[in-house]
Amino acid sequence: MNRADLRTRVDNVHPMSPNSTYYKLSAALEAFVDSLPHQLEFSSNTLQVHFSTRSSSSYAVLHVTLFLARITLERRCLPDFPFMSPRALGPMDPPGQQLSPEEDRFYSESAERYMLASRDLVILMSSLEEWNSQIESPFIISAIERAARSGLYAYSFPWMDTRGFMTGVSRTPEAEPMGTGEETRKAIEFINSLKQRWIYAKESFTKCVEMQVCLSERIEKFIQQDRNGGVLQEKISKILPNQDERSRLFGMLMPPTPKPSAAVVVSHGRGPSSEVDILLSAASGATQEPVVAAGTERWMAVNTPAVSVQQQPAGPKSEEGGSLDALAGFAAQQGKIGNGKDEYGSRDVKMGDASVKKEEGQKEEGTRWIGPGISTTNWAVGVNASGC
Amino acid sequence: MLTLTARHVAPLIAHHAPALPTSIAVSEFYASALKYRLKNDDEGSLLTPALDKVQALLMLSVHEWGQMRKSDAYMWLGFAIRMSGIMGLSWVDADDARTPAPYSPEPEPEEPLPYKRRKLDNGNAVKAATAFTVEKEVRRRTFWAVFILDRAVSSGRYFPSMVSSIDANRVQLPSDERGFMFGADIKTGFLNSESLLHPERNCEPQQVGGGERILAHVVKAMEIWGQIQIWTEMLVPKLPATYEPR
Numbered sequence: 001m002n003r004a005d006l007r008t009r010v011d012n013v014h015p016m017s018p019n020s021t022y023y024k025l026s027a028a029l030e031a032f033v034d035s036l037p038h039q040l041e042f043s044s045n046t047l048q049v050h051f052s053t054r055s056s057s058s059y060a061v062l063h064v065t066l067f068l069a070r071i072t073l074e075r076r077c078l079p080d081f082p083f084m085s086p087r088a089l090g091p092m093d094p095p096g097q098q099l100s101p102e103e104d105r106f107y108s109e110s111a112e113r114y115m116l117a118s119r120d121l122v123i124l125m126s127s128l129e130e131w132n133s134q135i136e137s138p139f140i141i142s143a144i145e146r147a148a149r150s151g152l153y154a155y156s157f158p159w160m161d162t163r164g165f166m167t168g169v170s171r172t173p174e175a176e177p178m179g180t181g182e183e184t185r186k187a188i189e190f191i192n193s194l195k196q197r198w199i200y201a202k203e204s205f206t207k208c209v210e211m212q213v214c215l216s217e218r219i220e221k222f223i224q225q226d227r228n229g230g231v232l233q234e235k236i237s238k239i240l241p242n243q244d245e246r247s248r249l250f251g252m253l254m255p256p257t258p259k260p261s262a263a264v265v266v267s268h269g270r271g272p273s274s275e276v277d278i279l280l281s282a283a284s285g286a287t288q289e290p291v292v293a294a295g296t297e298r299w300m301a302v303n304t305p306a307v308s309v310q311q312q313p314a315g316p317k318s319e320e321g322g323s324l325d326a327l328a329g330f331a332a333q334q335g336k337i338g339n340g341k342d343e344y345g346s347r348d349v350k351m352g353d354a355s356v357k358k359e360e361g362q363k364e365e366g367t368r369w370i371g372p373g374i375s376t377t378n379w380a381v382g383v384n385a386s387g388c
Numbered sequence: 389m390l391t392l393t394a395r396h397v398a399p400l401i402a403h404h405a406p407a408l409p410t411s412i413a414v415s416e417f418y419a420s421a422l423k424y425r426l427k428n429d430d431e432g433s434l435l436t437p438a439l440d441k442v443q444a445l446l447m448l449s450v451h452e453w454g455q456m457r458k459s460d461a462y463m464w465l466g467f468a469i470r471m472s473g474i475m476g477l478s479w480v481d482a483d484d485a486r487t488p489a490p491y492s493p494e495p496e497p498e499e500p501l502p503y504k505r506r507k508l509d510n511g512n513a514v515k516a517a518t519a520f521t522v523e524k525e526v527r528r529r530t531f532w533a534v535f536i537l538d539r540a541v542s543s544g545r546y547f548p549s550m551v552s553s554i555d556a557n558r559v560q561l562p563s564d565e566r567g568f569m570f571g572a573d574i575k576t577g578f579l580n581s582e583s584l585l586h587p588e589r590n591c592e593p594q595q596v597g598g599g600e601r602i603l604a605h606v607v608k609a610m611e612i613w614g615q616i617q618i619w620t621e622m623l624v625p626k627l628p629a630t631y632e633p634r
Contacts, residue, residue, distance in 0.1 A: 021619050022619075024585070024586070025612070025615060025616050025619060027588060028584065028585045028586070028587055028612055029612055029616070032584065032612060036605065040602060040605060055565070055602055058602040058603055058606060059602055061606055062602060062605050062606045065606065065609040065610060065613050066609050066612075068613065069609070069612055069613045069616045072616050072617070072620050073616055073620075076623065137450060137454070138450065138453040138454045139540045141454075196410065196411060196412070197395040197396070197411050197412060197415075198395075198412070198454045199412060199454065199455050199456045200453065200454045200455070203456050
């Protein structure tokens with residue numbers, strides 16, 4: 001199978017089939033992980049050694065890539081909204097027909113691999129942070145975001161995380177949970193901590209908020225409209241042991257109370273990313289912070305410190321004014337080099353990998369990205385129940 | 389370098405305040421300077437290939453990606469890919485590869501000498517051999533950086549991958565840091581994409597040379613990730629729910 005093949009093929013074969021691309025890619029990934037020399041296997045001991053030999057960055061990139069690959073693969077075997085499934089039973093909710101024992105086991109193990117990879121990715125990032133050896137790049141942020149999404153999924157549908165990798169609650173009798181339940185919050189906190197250095201992280205955080213809003217709304221709608229909604233509510237309410245952690249997590253991602261009008265961010269000139277603006281503002285001492293239009297507020301979590309918009313006086317010209325002038329002149333001559341906007345328009349807002357398309361600029365209240373007919377409310381999974 | 393690193397350097401951020409009030413703005417400023425330099429190079433135009441230009445383009449591409457300008461990132465990466473193609477970076481390990489490297493002293497024609505003999509010839513041959521080895525490894529690493537970013541940024545439909553596995557299979561995998569620093573000529577094996585993606589065929593044993601070779605494994609992991617990314621973005625919305633053996 002070469003790359004051209006992959007582009008033209010769609011995988012309409014059951015993932016258990018050796019003919020499916022899923023199966024082949026999963027086998028390749030597993031064989032590669034198994035072939036790693038023991039110095040490169042993922043374990044806390046190995047990681048400690050790599051810290052001491054200053055090779056932790058490469059080691060971390062290796063395993064982040066492998067975890068990301070596993071998360072992405074297995075996500076395809078899970079439904080977006082498993083309201084009916086009692087546990088992981090494949091990508092349809094509920095499964096169209098009775099699953100064979102082999103299929104049942106296959107999907108259970110797939111979900112476990114999904115949760116396990118997400119947990120391990122967060123553990124790895126936590127260890128790097130403890131040793132003050134964090135690595136940062138858009139690729140790493142995207143991987144952490146995937147892990148965070150896994151956690152939000154697990155917290156919203158905890159019956160899909162049977163062994164408690166991400167929720168910290170095992171649903172297997174007399175079995176200890178395989179995670180602490182804090183992994184998701186840590187992943188969100190990582191992303192949050194990177195926001196001041198990477199716009200990518202800001203966007204990732206926003207996507208997590210949007211995902212959580214969507215999940216909450218869909219669950220609420222299901223409970224309200226479906227005759228089996230009571231069963232779903234009962235399912236959710238059973239997760240008492242981690243109610244605190246869940247409330248904390250969802251509180252982090254709580255969007256502001258919906259306002260009558262959509263948030264409007266007015267920026268200087270052609271946007272904060274325009275090189276011309278940056279160069280000119282650098283030369284003139286003007287601030288780069290976008291100005292928030294009066295009467296509106298920016299989309300952020302409730303726990304985000306409020307940013308006061310300071311009108312900074314025009315400062316003296318920078319010492320490098322001469323070269324800046326040249327740069328600014330060049331940039332002005334060239335026109336806008338990068339407009340901060342993806343030319344390809346629509347943007348994926350994903351529940352894992354199953355996408356719901358969101359058009360840029362589509363910011364209508366209530367139907368932010370979840371499709372028509374679903375109203376925005378303040379209801380969030382577990383939040384009302386805990387009184388938050 | 390500052391395009392990527394300035395955001396982490398507090399004194400630099402303080403230096404630019406208040407004109408550039410955030411670390412992102414500081415990095416953005418250096419990115420603008422880099423673009424200016426790329427387009428107004430004293431020695432040539434943006435389209436004149438050079439190894440350092442490829443490296444700069446890669447860093448710029450990462451920055452643009454981090455700024456949520458993926459199409460810009462993809463375009464700059466495209467420049468880097470084309471330049472690496474013109475410079476023959478994927479042929480660096482071919483028997484008829486171009487030599488000598490542009491920034492190195494003339495290499496000795498014979499194979500690099502073993503370590504224990506190096507002190508016996510006044511160091512001249514050793515220096516040349518080491519420079520040659522290092523230069524070759526720099527070229528390899530530049531190619532692999534292009535490859536890794538291509539696999540990371542590319543996805544199914546609108547950002548197709550532009551570095552073929554066939555090209556990548558020709559290049560020796562990057563050596564470990566220690567070997568690189570000492571200029572040791574180490575055989576690390578090749579990507580061998582076919583056997584990596586089809587382990588069941590067992591067509592050729594996976595070889596990464598001796599030792600742990602983390603970077604070589606990172607390259608392989610990125611190849612697998614690239615395939616998975618393409619698969620997931622090209623896929624129909626749902627996999628079949630029930631299994632019908634074929």
